[in-house]
Amino acid sequence: MRIRYETWHLTHIALAVVAVTAGLLHMVGWSFYLTDPGKRALWIGLTIFWIGLLLYVRIVKPLFMLRRPYRIAEVRKERGDTSTLVMQPDGHPGFRFRPGQFGWLTVWGSPFQITGHPFSFSSSAEAADGRVEMSIRNLGDFTSAIHKVPVGQRVYLDGPYGAFTIGHPTDMHVLIAGGVGVTPMMSMICTLADRGDARPVILLYGSKDWESITFREELDAMSARLNLKVVHVLANPPADWTGEQGFISAEVFRRHLPPPFADHEYFICGPGVMMDAIEKALGELKVPMSKYHSERYSFV
Secondary structure, eight states: OOOOHHHHHHHHHHHHHHHHHHHHHHHHHSGGGGSSHHHHHHHHHHHHHHHHHHHIIIIIHHHHHHTSOEEEEEEEEETTTEEEEEEEESSSOOOOOOTTOEEEEEOSSOTTSSOOEEEEBOSOTTOTTOOEEEEEEOOSGGGGGGGGOOTTOEEEEEEEEOSOOOOSOOSOEEEEEEGGGHHHHHHHHHHHHHHTOOSOEEEEEEESSGGGOTTHHHHHHHTTTSOEEEEEEESSOOTTOOSEESOOOHHHHHHHSOSOGGGSEEEEEEOHHHHHHHHHHHHHTTOOGGGEEEEEOOOO
16 A cells, blocks of 8 residues: 555554454443453453553553663665664663564654564674664665664664574575565574584575675675575576576575475565465475465565
8 A cells, every 4th residue: 555654553553442442332332241240350351451561562661672772883884775773782781582583673762652663683693792783675764764873873672573583403494585585584694603503504585686685795705604505596687697587486496405395494585476486386395384484574
């Protein structure tokens, strides 16, 4: 519908409040739900829970975040119209996260604001100083101003969240990214390198063209610290390109992954159309659903 993320979020909150209020009014107006003492206790308990949850989300948690701010230590320009915010904890040790997880970022204003913005962490989960990085592509609205955030700016992070993360038993990790979907993959790669993990990692990375590949040089450098193979798949390759072109498909998997394909652990992140095609391709290769994990980006 191309509505602003902030509008979508506020509408979502308003509709949730309307739904809960309508349910309570229906419960009271139709006394059948309150005649039995057990039902009455259940509904009273649920009402107290809803109110308590609202108070926690809108008052208690923001107060906690207010006491644990972060400062922008660096704003780093990346390829692909992407900027990386390097954030250091201000007066506290920070929090631990797992590679692939995300957090809610508030840049301007206080944590009491209704709307935060969710972004994946792109840095290693093994940083000893609590440093956290988020790499954000300019997609309009909020993201278009990220490169203008001044060093020293106080920001707030709510997290970590998400189950899109490594840690499953496997012989090798297969990371499949499209565009800015590479950000959680970068966190996984950096973390595995910092941990000295010897298992092979293959990154199948779909991009528009050679110049727009975010983390292109960083990935080359990582190959010296990790058993990493990067396969770039370009939609618009240069004239002298000899690598993969078009889109990631089952044939690309067959050319670059060792069989049996069902033994590997797969992580997929990128545009919805790409992810649908990848999941279909994995089905063709008889990879069970339990062996692949998907993170779909929307309203970022």
